[in-house]
Amino acid sequence: xxxxxxxxxxxxxxxxxxxxxxxxxxxxxxxxxxxxxxxxxxxxxxxxxxxxxxxxxxxxxxxxxxxxxxxxxxxxxxxxxxxxxxxxxxxxxxxxxxxxxxxxxxxxxxxxxxxxxxxxxxxxxxxxxxxxxxxxxxxxxxxxxxxxxxxxxxxxxxxxxxxxxx
Amino acid sequence: xxxxxxxxxxxxxxxxxxxxxxxxxxxxxxxxxxxxxxxxxxxxxxxxxxxxxxxxxxxxxxxxxxxxxxxxxxxxxxxxxxxxxxxxxxxxxxxxxxxxxxxxxxxxxxxxxxxxxxxxxxxxxxxxxxxxxxxx
Numbered sequence: 001x002x003x004x005x006x007x008x009x010x011x012x013x014x015x016x017x018x019x020x021x022x023x024x025x026x027x028x029x030x031x032x033x034x035x036x037x038x039x040x041x042x043x044x045x046x047x048x049x050x051x052x053x054x055x056x057x058x059x060x061x062x063x064x065x066x067x068x069x070x071x072x073x074x075x076x077x078x079x080x081x082x083x084x085x086x087x088x089x090x091x092x093x094x095x096x097x098x099x100x101x102x103x104x105x106x107x108x109x110x111x112x113x114x115x116x117x118x119x120x121x122x123x124x125x126x127x128x129x130x131x132x133x134x135x136x137x138x139x140x141x142x143x144x145x146x147x148x149x150x151x152x153x154x155x156x157x158x159x160x161x162x163x164x165x166x
Numbered sequence: 167x168x169x170x171x172x173x174x175x176x177x178x179x180x181x182x183x184x185x186x187x188x189x190x191x192x193x194x195x196x197x198x199x200x201x202x203x204x205x206x207x208x209x210x211x212x213x214x215x216x217x218x219x220x221x222x223x224x225x226x227x228x229x230x231x232x233x234x235x236x237x238x239x240x241x242x243x244x245x246x247x248x249x250x251x252x253x254x255x256x257x258x259x260x261x262x263x264x265x266x267x268x269x270x271x272x273x274x275x276x277x278x279x280x281x282x283x284x285x286x287x288x289x290x291x292x293x294x295x296x297x298x299x300x301x302x
Contacts, residue, residue, distance in 0.1 A: 020216075022251065024242035027216035090216070161191040161217070 008092035021090045030083050037080030038154065044073045045150055052143025054136075062139065063126040100159040107156060111149035118142040193265075193294035197275040201266040202297070205234055205274070212254035216240050218291060221254075221276060223262060236262055236276040238289040247288045247301065249279070258282060263299065264290075 011017060020026050050056035051065045088095055095101040122129075122138045129139050193199075207225035210233075219238040224231050238244060241251075261280040267273030277290040277299040288301050 022214050022241055023216070024240075024245055028240070028242065031217065162195055 004096065005093070008096060011089055011092050017090050020086070027090065030086055034080055034083035034087060037076045037083065038157075041073060041076035041080055042150060042154060044069050044076065045146060048073070049143040049147045049150075052139045053147070054140060062129040066123070066126065095160070098160055100156045100162070103156040104153055104160065107149055107153040111146065111153055114142060114145045114149060118146075193275060193291070196267055196273070197265045197294065198268045199265060199295045203264055203266050203274055205236070205262045205264070207234070207259070209254060209256065209258050209260050211256055212251075214241055214244070214251040214254070219244065219289075221260075221262060221279070221289075223260070232272065234262075234272055234274055236264060236274045237291070238276045238279075239291045243291070244287075244289060249287050249289070253281065262289075265294070 012021075020030070047056060048066065048069050051058070051060075051062060057065055118139075122135065122142055125132070125135045128135050130136065205223055205225050207223045209221055209223050211220075211222040213220040213222075218240050221234075221236040221238060223234045223236055225234060226232070239247075259282050262274070262276050263278040263280075264274040264276040267275075275290065275294060277288065277294075277297060278286060279289045280286045288299055290300060
């Protein structure tokens with residue numbers, strides 16, 4: 001099986017990844033933007049999820065909360081992903097076998113699938129979220145799953161530098 | 167009003183961003199405060215890198231060569247303490263004072279670097295024991 005290592009060595013050796021890795025301000029700025037965007041994204045997602053499970057803003061229609069929060073969530077998600085990819089490219093060999101990094105990727109995919117299923121299925125019936133009990137149950141499930149998956153994603157991200165399992 | 171709030175938040179974020187991002191992992195998570203080491207040897211390689219740098223240093227113990235991997239602060243902080251990437255050449259002799267790793271005996275957290283010409287630099291990250299090496 002061909003190894004991914006030469007590809008990562010090539011990526012790590014590129015002029016721009018090397019420059020970022022050695023830069024006094026570029027790297028900290030990207031790293032901080034990454035965290036700041038995640039904080040904004042997670043805060044917005046948590047509020048949406050709390051509404052979905054029925055703990056916050058219960059007097060406002062679910063569809064309206066979703067419509068208002070979604071563009072802001074995406075506005076934070078896109079730059080957090082872009083900066084995340086940049087940070088990986090700067091040091092691929094440090095991350096690719098890190099167990100917390102791999103856990104983070106799996107959790108991101110699961111959280112993404114949960115959000116996708118919600119948008120493609122449950123969201124279609126957004127007008128009946130607050131009336132139809134079956135739809136309400138689906139929305140509650142999506143909210144609870146989202147809370148769990150995003151929390152786990154953030155926890156595993158924070159553990160990446162600790163690298164307990166080398 | 168909304169725009170103003172957003173601008174204030176952005177400005178605060180920018181200020182926060184230029185602070186050293188060194189609470190990356192805790193000193194105590196990897197290094198042992200009760201195991202100070204003084205290493206005299208040859209620097210085989212220096213990684214001038216974020217989020218922190220690495221000095222690879224070979225010492226001689228008896229007849230055997232021991233390979234050390236010494237964590238340093240990030241490039242921005244090394245620069246602030248007067249070091250340059252060009253101060254390192256592979257094969258140079260140097261002395262490093264620091265603390266040994268908790269589980270990995272070849273790992274150390276560097277605090278002071280003394281070059282052959284006698285110049286001395288603080289290379290430690292923020293955090294960890296204050297042994298007097300940290301500049302005030």
